[in-house]
Amino acid sequence: MEFHLKRVAEYIRRADTEELLDRVTIYRAGMEPAALDLMEGELDRRGLSPADIRAHDAQRRATAIFLPDGTALRCSFCDRPAIQQARGWHKLRLRAPFTSRSFNIALPLFPRLFAYCAIHLESPSPPLHTPDENPSNTEDQ
Numbered sequence: 001m002e003f004h005l006k007r008v009a010e011y012i013r014r015a016d017t018e019e020l021l022d023r024v025t026i027y028r029a030g031m032e033p034a035a036l037d038l039m040e041g042e043l044d045r046r047g048l049s050p051a052d053i054r055a056h057d058a059q060r061r062a063t064a065i066f067l068p069d070g071t072a073l074r075c076s077f078c079d080r081p082a083i084q085q086a087r088g089w090h091k092l093r094l095r096a097p098f099t100s101r102s103f104n105i106a107l108p109l110f111p112r113l114f115a116y117c118a119i120h121l122e123s124p125s126p127p128l129h130t131p132d133e134n135p136s137n138t139e140d141q
């Protein structure tokens with residue numbers, strides 16, 4: 001247990017401030033109490049006050065999508081909270097960088113629901129689309 005906490009403490013010291021703020025606010029319900037203490041201590045060390053943390057919480061709660069367990073839905077492409085969901089294709093990406101004729105294709109396998117944070121909603125990867133859209137609009141570049 002002590003070894004586990006030591007690894008968590010090292011992770012917290014290296015984590016982005018935004019990530020720590022998300023974990024002590026909208027992801028709080030899924031966090032270990034000991035880890036929360038460490039994260040709040042780290043935020044305090046970085047000069048963030050309880051008012052700063054409450055302001056971050058209020059800002060996130062205004063746009064985040066919440067799950068039945070009380071935590072926020074995560075983006076499908078990063079750890080930020082999702083602000084929108086949309087259907088898209090789960091794709092199998094094939095790359096052959098070592099052949100003379102390189103190719104990079106994505107085969108649509110099945111439709112699924114993706115969750116997008118504010119950053120990935122602006123530049124989605126894979127692109128936002130519905131199964132009905134023209135497939136030529138769905139290529140990554």
Ligand SMILES: [Zn+2]
Nearest residue numbers: 075078117120
């Ligand atoms: Zn994201």
